[in-house]
Amino acid sequence: MPSIILNPKPSALQKPHLNLAVIGHVDNGKSTLTGRLLYETGYVDEKGFKEIEEMAKKMGKEDFAFAWILDRFKEERERGVTIEATHVGFETNKYFLTIIDLPGHRDFIKNMIVGTSQADAAMLVISARPGEFETAIGPQGQGREHLFLAKTMGVNQLIIAVNKMDVVNYDQKRYEQIKAELVKMLKLLGYDPNKVPIIPVSAVKGDNIKSKSSNMPWYNGPTLLEAFDSLEPPQRPVEKPLRLPIQDVFSITGAGTVVVGRVETGVIKPGDKVIVMPPAKVGDVRSLETHHMKLDEAKPGDNIGVNLRGIEKDDVKRGDVLGKVDNPPTVAEEIVARVIILWHPTAIGPGYAPVMHVHTATVPVQITELISKLDPRTGQTIEQKPQFIKQGDVAMVKLKPLKPVVVEKFSEFPALGRFALRDMGRTIAAGQIVEIKPAKVEIK
Structure with a gap:
C-alpha cells in the first residue's frame, strides 16, 4: 500500500521550521482539520485520498474522509514505518510546520503535555456546533485545559480555528458569540487577544483554510495558512549546552x-x-x-x-x-518550583505524590515541603509555610523525584524547566523549576 502522506519536498527543508501543537476538545475536528491542511498543501497522495473518499461515501461518513487521512497514517505508523514518522508536516509560503503528536491518543493529555512542551506555536480547534463549543471551554472542557497547559508550557503563539462553521450555516452571530467568549478566556490565561487570530473555518468544506471563503463575506481576517505565516520564528539557543x-x-x-x-x-x-x-x-x-x-x-x-x-x-x-560529556544534563535530587494548582477536589499538603510530566519524561514525585503561598498577580509572598494549598493557589514547593529524572532551571533551559503534575486522570498543577539540588551520578 503506498503511503498516504507524502514526504516533505526538498523545498520545505530549506524553510524555517516550526513545531505546531494541535490542541482542543475531543470531536471538535482536530484530525479533520489536520487532514485538510495536509491535503490543501499537497502533502496527500491524490490517488490514496480518492480511495479513502470512496470508502467514506459507501459508509455514509463523507465528513470523515479528511480525518481518515490521519487514521490511515497512524496505522502505517503503528506497523513501524520509519523513525521520523511520528511527525507529519506541511508547508506554507514561509515555513515548514511539523505537527506534533497526532491528535486522538488514548492518553491524550499526557501526549499533549509532551507535545506542547516541544511546540513553538499551538492551534486550538474549537467547534461552532451548539453544545460542543460550550463543553470544550466549560470548567471540565479539554479546550480550556489544553489552552492553560499550552500557556504554562511556554507556548505564547496561538491561532484559534473556529471549526464546523458549515454546521451553523456560516452564521456571523454564532461566530461573534464564540469569539467574545474566547477573548474573555484568553485574557484570563494571560494571552493578548489582539495577537491571537480567531478564524472561522470549515475543515470538511475547506472554507478559510487556503483561500478566503465566499460563504463568510463578513469575515475579513487571514485564512488559516496566512495566519501560520504571521507566526514568529522561535529563538534557537545554539550557544547553550546540548539538551x-x-x-x-x-x-x-x-x-x-x-x-x-x-x-x-x-x-x-x-x-x-x-x-x-x-x-x-x-x-x-x-x-x-x-x-x-x-x-x-x-x-x-x-x-x-x-x-x-x-x-x-x-x-x-x-x-x-x-x-x-563535558556538560551533562542535570539529574535532580530535589526541586524547588513555583506551581499553580489548576484542580484538586480538596487540599494538598506535604506528602502528596502526583506524577510529574516534564519534557518527554514521566516520573512520580512527592511534595516534601510547602515553602510559601504567592499572590497570583504580583508573585509576592503572602504566606510562609502554609499548612496546605488548594485549587487556584500559586505556591513555592519542594519536590522530590521518586525515580531519577533530568530537569533544568526554567530560567536556563525553559523546555526542561516547565512541568505539569497529574493525578486521578486530571492535570492538578503546572509549574516552573526555580532551583535544583543535583543528584550524585556515577558516569559509566
Missing part, C-alpha cells in the same frame, strides 16, 4: 541504536561524544537524520534521529536526556 530529551528509542538492523527527539538547546554533530542521563551512558554520534535526510549538524528546534555508537537500546528510554 535533547528522548522521545523514542529504536534498534535498527545495520544501524544499531537510534534515539529520536527534538534538540532544545545547543548543537549536535556526527562524531560528538555524548552522554545520556540519568543512566549516565556515554557514546558517540554516528550520524544524524531528519525526514530521511542525513544532516551535518542539528540545531534547536530540529526533530531528529541520532544514531549512537556504544549505547545499547536497553540502556536508554523515553524521558532520558542526551547532552555532551
Whole structure:
C-alpha cells in the first residue's frame, strides 16, 4: 500500500521550521482539520485520498474522509514505518510546520503535555456546533485545559480555528458569540487577544483554510495558512549546552541504536561524544537524520534521529536526556518550583505524590515541603509555610523525584524547566523549576 502522506519536498527543508501543537476538545475536528491542511498543501497522495473518499461515501461518513487521512497514517505508523514518522508536516509560503503528536491518543493529555512542551506555536480547534463549543471551554472542557497547559508550557503563539462553521450555516452571530467568549478566556490565561487570530473555518468544506471563503463575506481576517505565516520564528539557543530529551528509542538492523527527539538547546554533530542521563551512558554520534535526510549538524528546534555508537537500546528510554560529556544534563535530587494548582477536589499538603510530566519524561514525585503561598498577580509572598494549598493557589514547593529524572532551571533551559503534575486522570498543577539540588551520578 503506498503511503498516504507524502514526504516533505526538498523545498520545505530549506524553510524555517516550526513545531505546531494541535490542541482542543475531543470531536471538535482536530484530525479533520489536520487532514485538510495536509491535503490543501499537497502533502496527500491524490490517488490514496480518492480511495479513502470512496470508502467514506459507501459508509455514509463523507465528513470523515479528511480525518481518515490521519487514521490511515497512524496505522502505517503503528506497523513501524520509519523513525521520523511520528511527525507529519506541511508547508506554507514561509515555513515548514511539523505537527506534533497526532491528535486522538488514548492518553491524550499526557501526549499533549509532551507535545506542547516541544511546540513553538499551538492551534486550538474549537467547534461552532451548539453544545460542543460550550463543553470544550466549560470548567471540565479539554479546550480550556489544553489552552492553560499550552500557556504554562511556554507556548505564547496561538491561532484559534473556529471549526464546523458549515454546521451553523456560516452564521456571523454564532461566530461573534464564540469569539467574545474566547477573548474573555484568553485574557484570563494571560494571552493578548489582539495577537491571537480567531478564524472561522470549515475543515470538511475547506472554507478559510487556503483561500478566503465566499460563504463568510463578513469575515475579513487571514485564512488559516496566512495566519501560520504571521507566526514568529522561535529563538534557537545554539550557544547553550546540548539538551535533547528522548522521545523514542529504536534498534535498527545495520544501524544499531537510534534515539529520536527534538534538540532544545545547543548543537549536535556526527562524531560528538555524548552522554545520556540519568543512566549516565556515554557514546558517540554516528550520524544524524531528519525526514530521511542525513544532516551535518542539528540545531534547536530540529526533530531528529541520532544514531549512537556504544549505547545499547536497553540502556536508554523515553524521558532520558542526551547532552555532551563535558556538560551533562542535570539529574535532580530535589526541586524547588513555583506551581499553580489548576484542580484538586480538596487540599494538598506535604506528602502528596502526583506524577510529574516534564519534557518527554514521566516520573512520580512527592511534595516534601510547602515553602510559601504567592499572590497570583504580583508573585509576592503572602504566606510562609502554609499548612496546605488548594485549587487556584500559586505556591513555592519542594519536590522530590521518586525515580531519577533530568530537569533544568526554567530560567536556563525553559523546555526542561516547565512541568505539569497529574493525578486521578486530571492535570492538578503546572509549574516552573526555580532551583535544583543535583543528584550524585556515577558516569559509566
